[in-house]
Amino acid sequence: MAERLHRFRGGLELPGMKEAATASPIRVMPPPKRIVLPLSQHIGEPAKPRVAPGERVLRGQMVAAAEGVISAAIHASTSGTVVAIEDHLVPHPSGLAAPCIIIDADGRDEAIEPVPLSDWENRDAGEIRERVRDAGIVGLGGAAFPSWIKLSGNRDQPLDTLILNGAECEPCISCDDMLMRERADEVISGARIMLRALHARHCLVAVEDNKPEAAEALQAALAKFADPRIELVIVPSRYPQGGERQLIETLTGREVPHDGLPLDIGIVCHNVATAAAVHRAVVHGEPLTSRIVTVTGGGVAEPCNVEARIGTRMSELIAFCGGYRGDVARLIMGGPMMGFTLRSDDAPVIKASNCLLAGTAEEFAPRRETLPCIRCGACADACPASLLPQMLYWHTRARDFERVQEYDLFDCIECGSCDLVCPSQIPLVSHFRYAKTEIWGKNEERAKADNARRRHEARQARLEREAREQEEKRRRKLEALEKMKSGDAKKAEIAAALERAQKRKEERS
Amino acid sequence: MNFNQAPAPFLKPLTSVGAIMRQVLYALVPATIAYVWFFGWGIVIQMLIAVVFALAAEAMMLSLRGRPLRPFLGDCSALITAVLLAWALPPTAPWWLAAVGVIFAIVFAKHLYGGLGYNVFNPAMAGYVVLLISFPQQMTQWIAPDFLIGESVRLSFMETLQAIFAGFPAGIDIDAVTAATPLDHLRTQLSQGAVIQEITTHPMYGMAAGHGWEWIGVFLLLGGAWLMYRRVIKWQIPAGVLLGLGGLAAIFWFIDPSTHASPLFHVFSGAAILGAFFIATDPVSAPASDKGRLIYGLCIGVLVYVIRAWGGYPDGIAFAVLLMNMAAPFIDHYTKPRTYGHERP
Ligand code: SF4
Ligand code: SF4
Numbered sequence: 001m002a003e004r005l006h007r008f009r010g011g012l013e014l015p016g017m018k019e020a021a022t023a024s025p026i027r028v029m030p031p032p033k034r035i036v037l038p039l040s041q042h043i044g045e046p047a048k049p050r051v052a053p054g055e056r057v058l059r060g061q062m063v064a065a066a067e068g069v070i071s072a073a074i075h076a077s078t079s080g081t082v083v084a085i086e087d088h089l090v091p092h093p094s095g096l097a098a099p100c101i102i103i104d105a106d107g108r109d110e111a112i113e114p115v116p117l118s119d120w121e122n123r124d125a126g127e128i129r130e131r132v133r134d135a136g137i138v139g140l141g142g143a144a145f146p147s148w149i150k151l152s153g154n155r156d157q158p159l160d161t162l163i164l165n166g167a168e169c170e171p172c173i174s175c176d177d178m179l180m181r182e183r184a185d186e187v188i189s190g191a192r193i194m195l196r197a198l199h200a201r202h203c204l205v206a207v208e209d210n211k212p213e214a215a216e217a218l219q220a221a222l223a224k225f226a227d228p229r230i231e232l233v234i235v236p237s238r239y240p241q242g243g244e245r246q247l248i249e250t251l252t253g254r255e256v257p258h259d260g261l262p263l264d265i266g267i268v269c270h271n272v273a274t275a276a277a278v279h280r281a282v283v284h285g286e287p288l289t290s291r292i293v294t295v296t297g298g299g300v301a302e303p304c305n306v307e308a309r310i311g312t313r314m315s316e317l318i319a320f321c322g323g324y325r326g327d328v329a330r331l332i333m334g335g336p337m338m339g340f341t342l343r344s345d346d347a348p349v350i351k352a353s354n355c356l357l358a359g360t361a362e363e364f365a366p367r368r369e370t371l372p373c374i375r376c377g378a379c380a381d382a383c384p385a386s387l388l389p390q391m392l393y394w395h396t397r398a399r400d401f402e403r404v405q406e407y408d409l410f411d412c413i414e415c416g417s418c419d420l421v422c423p424s425q426i427p428l429v430s431h432f433r434y435a436k437t438e439i440w441g442k443n444e445e446r447a448k449a450d451n452a453r454r455r456h457e458a459r460q461a462r463l464e465r466e467a468r469e470q471e472e473k474r475r476r477k478l479e480a481l482e483k484m485k486s487g488d489a490k491k492a493e494i495a496a497a498l499e500r501a502q503k504r505k506e507e508r509s
Numbered sequence: 510m511n512f513n514q515a516p517a518p519f520l521k522p523l524t525s526v527g528a529i530m531r532q533v534l535y536a537l538v539p540a541t542i543a544y545v546w547f548f549g550w551g552i553v554i555q556m557l558i559a560v561v562f563a564l565a566a567e568a569m570m571l572s573l574r575g576r577p578l579r580p581f582l583g584d585c586s587a588l589i590t591a592v593l594l595a596w597a598l599p600p601t602a603p604w605w606l607a608a609v610g611v612i613f614a615i616v617f618a619k620h621l622y623g624g625l626g627y628n629v630f631n632p633a634m635a636g637y638v639v640l641l642i643s644f645p646q647q648m649t650q651w652i653a654p655d656f657l658i659g660e661s662v663r664l665s666f667m668e669t670l671q672a673i674f675a676g677f678p679a680g681i682d683i684d685a686v687t688a689a690t691p692l693d694h695l696r697t698q699l700s701q702g703a704v705i706q707e708i709t710t711h712p713m714y715g716m717a718a719g720h721g722w723e724w725i726g727v728f729l730l731l732g733g734a735w736l737m738y739r740r741v742i743k744w745q746i747p748a749g750v751l752l753g754l755g756g757l758a759a760i761f762w763f764i765d766p767s768t769h770a771s772p773l774f775h776v777f778s779g780a781a782i783l784g785a786f787f788i789a790t791d792p793v794s795a796p797a798s799d800k801g802r803l804i805y806g807l808c809i810g811v812l813v814y815v816i817r818a819w820g821g822y823p824d825g826i827a828f829a830v831l832l833m834n835m836a837a838p839f840i841d842h843y844t845k846p847r848t849y850g851h852e853r854p
Contacts, residue, residue: 009849014520095514171520245849258850315510324510331512336519344511357519364519369580371526372626376792377743377802378524385849388797391841408848416518423526424626430516 005235006253008246010384012417014239014337016210017171020303021296026178028307029320031078035103035311036348037063038090042138043145044070049101055082059111060287063101066133072146072351073136077289077309080105091314091333091350095343103311114285120193125151128197128282135281136288136351141165141176141242141271142334144352147278150268151197160266162203163251164191164275166218167235167242169208170335173355175292176272178305180207180214183276184221190275191230193282198268202229204251205272208237239337240415244269246384258411273354293349295321299328299358308349314356315345330364332357337416371424379418379428385411389418389428396435401442404435412436526625530585532741533787536732537592540783543728544600547721548652550666551600554673556592558607563591566615574620586625589791590614593633596783597827598640599651601664601672606647610636630834631794634827641827649823651690691722692779692823695770704767726777733786742790745799749806750785750813751776757814769818781813784826794834801837801844809833 040046047064057063057076064074080103087097117123117131133148153159164187168176180187191203207215218232235241235250245256248267256262262269273292280286289310296303301322308317314331318324332339333347334355349356379389387408395403412432419428544552567587571578594610614636622628641648652664664672671678699705736742755776761769775781780788789795789809796805809829816825847853 255850258848260850328512330515330519331510332517332519334517336517338517339519340517341514342512343514359519364521369577371580371584372624374526374586374626374793375795375797376529377797377799380797380846381743386846387848388845390797407845408851411848411850414517419518420520421523423522423524423529425522425525427516429518433516 004253005233006250007236008238008241008243008249008384009386010382010417011238011240011246012382012420013237014169014171016237017296017336018174018177018210021172021294021305022174022177024304026182026292026305026307027320029309029312029317031059031105031107031109031309032312032316033105034313035077035080035105035309036088036313037074037077037101037103037311038088038348038350039064039074039099039101040090041074041144041310041350041352042072043143044068044072046099047071047074049085051082051085051101053082053084056080056106057082057103059109060114060289061112062134062136062287063103066136066146070146070149072138073134073287074101074310075136075287075289076103077311078103078105079108079110089344089347091340091342091347091353093340100348116285117282120196120282123196125153125197125199128193131282132197132278134287135277137274137277137281138288138351139271140273140277140291140351140354142338142352142354144350147270147274150270151194153198153200153263153268158266159198159200159263159268160202161252161268162191162194162198162200163247163262163267163269164203164205164272165242165244165247165269166205166207166211166214166272167247168211169237169239169242170337170355171239172296172357173294173335174296175294175305175354177211177214178294179273179276179292180211181217184214184217185224186276186279187218187272188221188225188227188230188275189283190277190279192225192227193278194270194275195229200268202231205230205232206235206247206251207232208241209234210237239417240384240413243384243413243415245413258408288351291349291351291353293317293353294355295358296355297328297332297358298360298363299324299326299331301325310349310351312349313345314342314347314349317349317356318345318358324358326360328358329361330357330359332359336364337420338414370426373422373424373426376423378421378423382417382421384415384417385413387412389432392435393426393428393431396431399438401435401439405439409435409439526584526586529741530589532736532739533589534585534592536736536741537596537729537787538732540725540728540732543725544596547725548600549664550669551602551652551664551673552595554670555595555598555600555602555607558604558673559591559595559598559611560588562608563587563611563615566612567620570616570620570624574624576624581625584625587615587619590619590632590636593783593788594636596787597633597637597780599648601652601669601677602647602650603676604673606640606644609643610640612636613639626793628793629837631788631791631830634788634830637827638831641822649693651693690779690823691774692817695774696817696823699768705770706767722779723777726782729782729786733782736786736790742786743799743802745802746790746795746806746809747785749803749808750789750810751781753807753810754781754813755810757811761818775814775817779817779824780826784809784813784830788826789830789833794830794837796837796840796844798841798844798846800846801840804840804844805833805837808836 045068048067049064051063058079059076061076062073063076066073083104084102088100090098120128129148129151137147138144166176166180195203205218215234240246248262254265257264277288290307292305292307294305304321331342331345333342333353373390375390383389391407392404392409414429416429564587571581591611598607614632618630618632618635619628668678733747737744755772758772758775762771796802812829813825816828
């Protein structure tokens with residue numbers, strides 16, 4: 001299938017910076033004393049609490065249910081007592097607090113009775129999807145989109161390929177790498193379950209060529225399962241290879257329509273960790289209550305990968321890794337390209353937390369003074385979306401948001417490549433995010449204004465209609481009067497018309 | 510524990526404007542040495558004059574405009590303007606020529622348009638054209654390569670210095686040490702009805718495009734190739750210029766080689782290679798996209814040929830670049846690349 005790889009446009013060769021955290025095996029962290037579960041850990045509507053303060057919960061028990069179509073359930077990640085449902089700092093770029101379920105652990109870590117779907121091979125797709133949904137599984141690569149929706153396939157078009165994304169292209173992050181090394185069986189088993197749910201023909205597991213151990217482990221797992229539909233593909237290490245659209249281009253040479261989904265070209269993409277979570281939910285009946293987090297950076301004493309309970313606060317996670325070391329300048333959730341800084345380490349690990357990066361000042365130099373754009377085009381060369389970042393920047397600065405959209409601002413995936421190569425060291429991505437929020441704000445305003453206008457217009461129309469009707473009535477009355485007054489009027493009119501026609505004829509000849 | 514917040518990406522920037530500009534300067538070193546070898550110390554002195562005045566003008570304009578000095582002087586862009594202008598001057602031109610040119614370039618062509626990144630025209634070329642129009646005599650008094658005049662009359666460093674700052678020293682016959690450049694010579698000879706084959710028997714023509722000039726051309730090519738290797742510049746503009754110029758020259762040469770010089774001559778003479786790799790590649794005043802840059806380069810090449818063949822000046826790089834600078838926004842508009850996932854046109 002993927003005998004020939006393609007090359008996505010732009011991108012960068014970045015240093016891996018993954019050695020420190022991959023030197024030792026995954027460490028399993030015991031449940032912390034306190035669990036903080038944000039109700040919104042995923043894309044879509046926040047989940048709705050199903051428990052009340054004072055209630056005792058068990059590990060794996062659903063504490064908040066999915067609300068609406070795009071949403072995901074949340075489960076207690078250890079046993080204990082719900083102490084509050086209140087605002088708590090969450091890992092979000094805004095640095096704000098949001099509603100969370102707070103659980104005090106009782107240290108017994110009792111779990112609910114798991115209900116495996118062990119004969120999944122005979123179950124139909126709907127049942128598997130339901131299971132994935134009820135397990136609260138979301139995309140674990142960082143996007144956190146509810147996974148069961150992406151297991152639905154497309155009714156009109158047979159699904160061709162399931163892609164398992166194990167590229168993990170961003171520097172510093174190694175949680176998928178370690179997962180594939182140590183739990184390759186779970187990944188491949190998850191792939192098989194997903195294939196069944198999707199009715200897809202085959203599956204490509206993509207791993208960057210800087211992870212030979214992971215590739216080897218996956219190969220061994222593939223040999224074990226001997227499923228001819230699943231194939232391992234080694235892709236070149238190049239940022240952002242793990243971007244969904246870039247990976248699809250590498251593997252198939254095809255582009256996802258800018259206003260569409262991979263599904264539109266018969267492809268569905270899931271992260272390898274999501275596949276492992278699906279395996280656990282289906283085969284073992286375990287909902288998603290933990291994930292592997294890379295804890296790394298020069299500011300942490302023992303960089304490593306930790307399997308941590310969802311809801312573990314970052315401070316405790318760091319403490320488990322030996323605590324801080326030296327002068328930590330930034331605490332980042334995610335990688336150094338697309339992550340965001342945390343205001344405080346009081347924020348909890350959520351389903352999307354793939355990496356916690358404690359960076360020292362030397363590692364991540366504060367930006368030097370920005371110079372004007374010299375139009376060198378380095379940003380355009382690096383852009384995987386074939387945008388012209390310098391033009392986007394120019395028009396953003398001029399606040400010409402129409403032009404910004406003409407230059408396809410909304411196709412920017414915020415990968416940060418342009419930013420990094422800019423010799424003038426302009427914070428390009430920040431500008432693009434700003435432009436996006438401005439435009440969203442404007443659109444919202446416009447929608448509001450449109451509503452108001454529509455209401456106004458409806459009223460206007462009603463008034464006009466009423467006026468017209470009255471006018472009509474008055475006219476009819478008048479006409480009736482006229483008719484009565486003179487029966488000759490009509491004849492005179494006809495004569496006049498004939499005369500006019502005659503005249504025109506003469507003029508023409 | 511609390512931390513400062515900042516926007517992504519967090520990795521250190523990979524390069525800086527200063528680093529890029531410095532590499533352009535390094536790339537000019539071998540060709541400058543060749544220049545000194547063939548034409549004496551003049552160019553080095555011109556460079557020093559131009560650099561001093563450029564930095565002074567830059568500093569003055571920055572402080573007038575209330576800009577910080579350090580980052581903007583550190584970007585080395587004024588240095589490039591000065592060095593490129595020095596390359597365009599006759600090596601023994603009087604010192605004030607370089608001063609006037611570079612001050613015009615920095616003050617008018619650069620800062621009055623808004624400074625680094627906002628200039629519409631290539632500053633060095635704008636300065637050069639102003640000099641060419643205002644002081645045509647001084648601008649075309651080109652020193653002859655050493656071998657033509659013989660070791661005996663070769664200007665020493667001190668004599669060159671004197672020529673530049675105080676006029677040619679007494680006892681040195683200006684006509685003996687200066688000579689028309691091959692481009693100039695060819696042009697006048699052709700207008701007098703001579704044919705190429707006999708004109709080029711003159712020893713100044715060297716192997717292809719003028720003794721000395723061709724070697725400088727080779728070293729400029731090497732410097733340009735290194736810049737491409739370092740990814741400071743990309744191939745589109747240089748290739749466009751050389752293809753446009755060489756291609757058009759080839760067509761006419763093919764039609765009538767007795768009145769049209771060979772493409773090799775055109776490419777290696779005058780400022781063609783310097784222009785292709787070091788002048789037209791100035792990103793600020795060039796189009797943004799790859800395709801746009803190729804078109805831009807081709808047009809410059811074609812214009813250079815047209816000016817050389819039918820225009821009023823022996824060389825046309827400066828005019829061609831300035832003309833195409835004006836067309837850059839227009840080219841940009843029509844060469845927007847196709848965004849990922851959008852319809853192929
Ligand atoms: S990389 Fe920076 S300086 Fe170069 S064109 Fe892009 S925005 Fe301008
Ligand atoms: S951040 Fe946006 S504009 Fe910049 S390289 Fe990535 S996709 Fe292109």
